[in-house]
Amino acid sequence: MNPPSNALFPGSSQADWIAQVGKDLKDPNAYETLRWRVETSASAEGFVVEPFYTRDQLTDVPWQTVQAVQKAEPGWLNTPVYHLTGDTKVDNKAITEQVSSGADALILASGRAEGAAIADTSQLSRLLNGIKLSETPLFFDTTDSAADLLNALRTVAPYQLKGGLLSKPDETTAQATRLSADSPQFRTVCVSGHDFHNAGATAVQELAFLLARLTDTYDPLTEQGLTPEQLGPKTILSVAVGTSYFLEIAKLRALRVLWARFGAGYGISVPAFIHAQTSAFYESTATPYTNLLRATTEAMSATVGGCDLLTVRPFNALTSSSDAFGQRIARNVSLLLTEESYFNRVADPAAGSYYIETLTHQLTEAAWQLFLDVEAKGGLAKATDWVKTEIDAGYAARVQAVVQGKVLVGVNKFRFDEGVQADKPVVAQPSGEGLPVRRLAESFE
The missing domain is CATH 3.20.20.240 (Methylmalonyl-CoA mutase)
Known part of the structure; x- marks a missing residue:
């Protein structure tokens, strides 16, 4: 699925780009350090987001259906x-x-x-x-x-x-x-x-x-x-x-x-x-x-x-x-x-x-599979405790990312006095399913 080559702009494959990354960063393994993982749930591996994309990635993607x-x-x-x-x-x-x-x-x-x-x-x-x-x-x-x-x-x-x-x-x-x-x-x-x-x-x-x-x-x-x-x-x-x-x-x-x-x-x-x-x-x-x-x-x-x-x-x-x-x-x-x-x-x-x-x-595919997992447990109402555990794990991972240096603008970096009255936050009530109401910045303010 690469674009046709011509004298001025020859086509480049995914492998060509990966090789160029290693060359520019003077590290043959540099590409791997630039990938990041999107977590899906506590019980799944998640999926990887690449540092760049080419047409090669669309080979197995039903983009017309999407x-x-x-x-x-x-x-x-x-x-x-x-x-x-x-x-x-x-x-x-x-x-x-x-x-x-x-x-x-x-x-x-x-x-x-x-x-x-x-x-x-x-x-x-x-x-x-x-x-x-x-x-x-x-x-x-x-x-x-x-x-x-x-x-x-x-x-x-x-x-x-x-x-x-x-x-x-x-x-x-x-x-x-x-x-x-x-x-x-x-x-x-x-x-x-x-x-x-x-x-x-x-x-x-x-x-x-x-x-x-x-x-x-x-x-x-x-x-x-x-x-x-x-x-x-x-x-x-x-x-x-x-x-x-x-x-x-x-x-x-x-x-x-x-x-x-x-x-x-x-x-x-x-x-x-x-x-x-x-x-x-x-x-x-x-x-x-x-x-x-x-x-x-x-x-x-x-x-x-x-x-x-x-x-x-x-x-x-x-x-x-x-x-x-x-x-x-x-x-x-x-x-x-x-x-x-x-x-x-x-x-x-x-x-x-x-x-x-x-x-x-x-x-889409990760969410659909997780949805099927919930249905296999009898539906959302019957899987409430499991759902809460899954979300708690996801939240803990987000907090840990901030602890390890993820930037929250105005919280752990670029924080300054705006001269704004520091009122107390409005207290939100838990949902009917007993899920807590959280903010990522809370622990770092």
């Missing part, structure tokens, strides 16, 4: 999170300002404030005053039951809705899915991998355990009479995006391949719908402004990887100092990627990259 399931249309929705206060007047003003200041869609999260549940019709009407859900997609992450919220929305906004539910599916999710059947752009089944990510999972573990959770989510819904054809278009896959730029691009692309493979078994043919949020796991309280650097590269990975919704966390989201300034800067990260960098002009821009195509394939 590209065929990627997002066909470029662009994404800039989708900040707004935490409801419970005061509908204050909340409505804040929502309106977000939408008029660059947000394409919005996630409304309740549960932090007393009385922040929103499934009351009169309260919801005041909250959404001036917002039309057929034009501005709203995604709800609430403590209300799915069916109660849908009934209230249908009363307040009796037309086709855009948006969906980002809260964990409950016993009324099937009912909510039926209630929103006339709104194909309103999704009611959210499957999230954030708790795996924030506990320290590897990229492979995130993908595999998300797929296992998807299985556990679909089984009771199909038992309640919903068909896979009904569920597929109503599903949101929500993931966190970390700081390993190319790995995270490949992770989102691999998620689309895994969804297609999973869907083939269920008879689902619609493309994946992916919500990506910049990572809390890699954030630091030591020098908060460096979180802007992390969030920007994470957002770039998410958009190049093909997310449909992008949520950029404010740089000071970890602390109580998260404010209008932090929220504005977070919105602007997405705006800069569209208005100044034109990331929204090309669909699947990583397609054809020898590195990304190979990495996507490696992640």
Whole structure:
């Protein structure tokens, strides 16, 4: 598969490049020292990432299959999170300002404030005053039951809705899915991998355990009479995006391949719908402004990887100092990627990259095998202890890497006094599966 030779630019094989590396670095074994291993799980060997790639690596990679399931249309929705206060007047003003200041869609999260549940019709009407859900997609992450919220929305906004539910599916999710059947752009089944990510999972573990959770989510819904054809278009896959730029691009692309493979078994043919949020796991309280650097590269990975919704966390989201300034800067990260960098002009821009195509394939196969391992243990619910052990091992390896010198900007290197009020971090609660909420920088701040 090498390019044709000619007098000016003769073709070079992988072996030629390896020999050149040894020559330039004056060490015949130099190439081996430049390779690095991506861990998949505590019980697997992982896979190796090469220091460079040529066409030779694509010989055994089904890149046509990978590209065929990627997002066909470029662009994404800039989708900040707004935490409801419970005061509908204050909340409505804040929502309106977000939408008029660059947000394409919005996630409304309740549960932090007393009385922040929103499934009351009169309260919801005041909250959404001036917002039309057929034009501005709203995604709800609430403590209300799915069916109660849908009934209230249908009363307040009796037309086709855009948006969906980002809260964990409950016993009324099937009912909510039926209630929103006339709104194909309103999704009611959210499957999230954030708790795996924030506990320290590897990229492979995130993908595999998300797929296992998807299985556990679909089984009771199909038992309640919903068909896979009904569920597929109503599903949101929500993931966190970390700081390993190319790995995270490949992770989102691999998620689309895994969804297609999973869907083939269920008879689902619609493309994946992916919500990506910049990572809390890699954030630091030591020098908060460096979180802007992390969030920007994470957002770039998410958009190049093909997310449909992008949520950029404010740089000071970890602390109580998260404010209008932090929220504005977070919105602007997405705006800069569209208005100044034109990331929204090309669909699947990583397609054809020898590195990304190979990495996507490696992640896909490793995650699929780990998913099958979980299913062999009876599914995610029955394998909770084993999953926690696997993630703990992955987290321990990450911490050890920092101990051995891996750089965390603003934490163990390039740390300086920014003159920012050092507020106490907001304490996150463990997930329903008992997974801890961690940050990589915590032990080093």
